Amino acid sequence: MLYDKARDFLRAKPENEENDVGRSAFRRDYGRLLHSPSFRRLQGKTQLFPGHESDFFRNRLTHSLEVGQIAKGIALRINATEPAFRDDPIDVDLVEFAGLAHDLGHPPFGHNGERALDDCMKKNGGFEGNAQTLRILSRVEKKELRSPDDGDVCGISADGTDRRLGLNLTYRSLASVLKYDKQIPLRRHKNAPLMKGYYASEDLLVKSIKEHVGTPSTTGVFKTVFKTIECQIMDIADDIAYSTYDLEDAMKGGFSHPLQLRAMVLGRPSLAAKLLEKVKREVADITEPDLFSAIDDLLNLDDSGAATNSLGSYETSKLVASDGMTRCQFFSELVDQFMRGVGVDLLPDKDVRFSRITVVRDIRIKIETLKHLNFLLTIMSPRLKVVEYRGYDVVKTIFETLDSEEGHLLLPDDLRLMHERLTDTDSKRRLICDFVAGMTDRYAVEFYSRLRESGATIFKPL
Template sequence: MYVENDYERPVVSTDHQGKDWRKPFLRDYGRIIHSASFRRQQGKTQVFPGHESDFFRNRLTHSLEVAQIAEGIADRLNWENKDRPEQQIDSRLCAIAGLVHDIGHPPFGHNGERALDDQMKKLGGFEGNAQTLRILCRLEKKARYDKPVSGDDRAGLNLCFRTLAAILKYDRPISAVRDKGSKVAKGYYLSEKPIVDEIKRKVLRGKAPPKAGDFKTVECAIMDIADDIAYSVYDLEDCLKAGFLTPAIILASDDKLLDSVVDAVNAQIDDKITKNEIIDTFADIFDGMIPDEGEENPLTVFMAATRASYELSSNAYVRTKLSSALVHEFINGVEFEFNAENPALSKVKLNQEVKRKVEILKQYTFNAVIYSSRVKLGEYRGTEIVTDIFKALNAEKGHLLMPDDVRELYLEAKDYPSKARIICDFVAGMTDRYAVEFWARLRSDGAESIFKSV
């Protein structure tokens, strides 16, 4: 499935000439693992803030799980097509895509993303996937272009074009100016469009590109599915551990919550579901917890169901068994459609039954927990912190608050949109804790030391 073109990089590298003991994709894997942006994912929220417990997943551990699931999907498809060498998928490249798929997320997750996008609405916008591409091909400090692209000589990690294609989830540029009330736009920044055009040219090997919006490589599709699987299973596991959800709470969900889940799921699948199907899905998942139908005493049934519900939330063996079974089931629900004309654009998808189940789990957890008042309090604080920091840095003389290297980039920028993007890059790269600390140094009454570097 791969040819020499797939291993080309934006900048010709002389570091390893004559020492080709690693495949180019494995070299990319190493560059990512050792990058600062990859490490910073450990300090960014997944569902629950990291300071609440060491148990809960953060962006880094979530990305490691996505990488493993993506690699597992590729391994399974390769095994099923072991007699078709032209259809073999590089499982390590799928894992690489999983490792970096969230690397562009700002502090405080989607709330930080919305806060930054609000500040950048008329300056090119902000979006996590677009920022991921920007980090990999611009911001990380590995290589520089000999001839600047769009006036910028930074080349990020200088990854292979096929590697960069593996994280290009949305094949559309984000408008330079959008309405104030518009939602976060998925895509890539206009500043990276020349690089995206080159990625497509290299990966398509001179063949005609698909219609606008349809460029998505097989590795990217596998990573996207792995992300959905990880979200649907492990966010639920974290919520069970935290006590936010229990089987009893889920099976007794009120109509208002179920209505919101139905709407969210139906927006993602072709055939429509009902509230009863959501409950039936969870009843199937929690099968074995419900007492035998022969039991007639309502109190006894209630007591047994309560004990079983509590055990799933409190017993790590039971939770792990459930999560493992679900991940295994979902990986086995992946289907592959080979594109002989353009192998890189081969299709990978979940079968309809598994897709419904994944979406139900994912959307239920999101609506039940992310919209809860306890989680919303933390989100509100994160939104305010990100907004405050951006505005402070964007004010007159605000660049004086920046670290020296960021300040230098800011002063070299030729226009206001470029300066605003540099501020946005800096804030987006913060971990949750660093953002709180930076904000405290702006707003506190002198408790923060001036002798600690910014």
């Protein structure tokens, strides 16, 4: 079937929309996301450090804003430098939309909240942040129903049919957040690891997305990959933001400084081996000298070539971590360097939709090294692990309570009615999972305290 670009702009439910001057269908989608409750709630979800610790540190919302800006910057650069994209440019509204939406599905307490919900849902389709993002945009958000004309505004009809359409976005916008083209099995073993993909409940939607957006070439490296160029740009922008700015927050929080990180890797062979193993997942042919060279380029602050354990280098390293202007300059230069390492390989037929985003090898190694180094030394530190374990228990307790015999009676009124109308266990548990996943960290703690402690006043609604 020949690709019809106009099909990108179609929605599950047609709307009488006029393209105002300067406002495309993708710009409408951008606006719908920006005004949605799910997007606002990202301000209350942890990025690296819990929000109550300081207003300085990034949360999921500010991280998403940074990813959106980096993604847009990459798209603008490709449009300006690649001849094939001058006549058919990447839509920057769509790229920015993908960056802003990419973390929408993350539950409270980050990856430990994700693990808790996946453990609860192993027999009912699992849980995963990217899959939840697609579900929020296409189903959970409360903007559009398939057939609300009967006066019944409940998302589940009286016969148990789910008629929710979420934000009723264009198919191309939905494709921009579909990172993993694989369905998560409905039933998995209790010890199975977390699996990335999309839920069985969105299987028909994914098929519809592919029908409208099209599929990649059936030749070469693109044979089995469904990942639009906007989604790929969002993905690398997320890696750039995550690898640099989480480390900046860690330095501001007093967890490390550049020379300390360098010394820990060079002085602990077991850490270096673990780091090399993680980077190999993205750069298969990386060697130990490649890794140490990247660390040297990233964290050696002595331009004179003198010994890096000199007092001058140490003082400079401490200054990067403690002085706001120096730290800002250090990480701004890293982000700029990483963005300039991003390029694109066109498909043989010059179809830009599924053209492959590339990253210069040494830049990819640096991004992956920083990302995993921060994970191993900061996120896995005892101080943050205490917070993670607490979050796991909070999320799992809330889910199991709501899923108990009369637990649905604790749901807000609109969700309670939907739960009563649903006719199968998988759908009922998915509804509860949606509710818990949408909680902010603070709200989850407050809800937990109502269940296990004295909690807030009963006159404050759930």
